[in-house]
Amino acid sequence: KAGVTQTPRYLIKTRGQQVTLSCSPISGHRSVSWYQQTPGQGLQFLFEYFSETQRNKGNFPGRFSGRQFSNSRSEMNVSTLELGDSALYLCASSLEADSVFFGPGTRLTVL
Amino acid sequence: QQQVKQSPQSLIVQKGGISIINCAYENTAFDYFPWYQQFPGKGPALLIAIRPDVSEKKEGRFTISFNKSAKQFSLHIMDSQPGDSATYFCAASMSGGGADGLTFGKGTHLIIQP
Numbered sequence: 001k002a003g004v005t006q007t008p009r010y011l012i013k014t015r016g017q018q019v020t021l022s023c024s025p026i027s028g029h030r031s032v033s034w035y036q037q038t039p040g041q042g043l044q045f046l047f048e049y050f051s052e053t054q055r056n057k058g059n060f061p062g063r064f065s066g067r068q069f070s071n072s073r074s075e076m077n078v079s080t081l082e083l084g085d086s087a088l089y090l091c092a093s094s095l096e097a098d099s100v101f102f103g104p105g106t107r108l109t110v111l
Numbered sequence: 112q113q114q115v116k117q118s119p120q121s122l123i124v125q126k127g128g129i130s131i132i133n134c135a136y137e138n139t140a141f142d143y144f145p146w147y148q149q150f151p152g153k154g155p156a157l158l159i160a161i162r163p164d165v166s167e168k169k170e171g172r173f174t175i176s177f178n179k180s181a182k183q184f185s186l187h188i189m190d191s192q193p194g195d196s197a198t199y200f201c202a203a204s205m206s207g208g209g210a211d212g213l214t215f216g217k218g219t220h221l222i223i224q225p
Contacts, residue, residue, distance in 0.1 A: 035213075042200075042215055042217045042218060043215040044215075045214070047212075048210055056211055098145070100145070100157065100213060102156070
């Protein structure tokens with residue numbers, strides 16, 4: 001069974017731009033969550049979607065948003081990029097209430 | 112507020128030795144405690160997880176010990192191998208990892224010396 005896939009793997013943007021990241025969960029998984037990983041703050045929960053509905057959101061500004069499609073694929077968007085948004089963005093999927101599996105991440109660099 | 116505190120930040124163990132990483136949590140509503148292994152350039156990979164109704168869980172060379180009264184849990188890697196060199200994260204969640212998200216420790220950089 002294929003794992004969580006994320007595209008693109010690397011992105012370079014400039015301040016003020018917006019970016020959209022994509023994630024395809026493991027087949028059959030309906031829960032998709034997003035995390036930000038930085039050296040300073042570590043791994044932080046952004047939000048989680050299930051059946052196209054956001055069920056929970058972490059402590060991030062409204063510039064960070066997401067959505068989930070009927071096929072469980074998900075996208076996250078960051079608007080008005082800041083230098084501090086440079087990070088590894090990880091998508092994860094799960095089938096039941098545990099066993100969360102992560103993708104390889106998208107490395108975003110904001111210049 | 113750091114809800115999951117992980118120690119040590121870095122650890123060097125000789126090949127064949129036992130690696131021990133500790134975590135402490137504050138939120139008593141947490142009921143699911145996984146450990147993840149991350150190699151450079153990769154996403155975290157689920158190693159092993161435990162719920163508070165058991166005090167220990169073993170899978171191969173990896174063991175989680177859980178102390179509910181002390182709000183602490185630890186990962187033991189037996190017969191540590193150079194291939195185990197990676198960053199390890201403990202995490203906690205209130206309803207499994209999905210809906211409420213995982214709260215992670217800051218990570219432990221483990222080096223196994225041959």
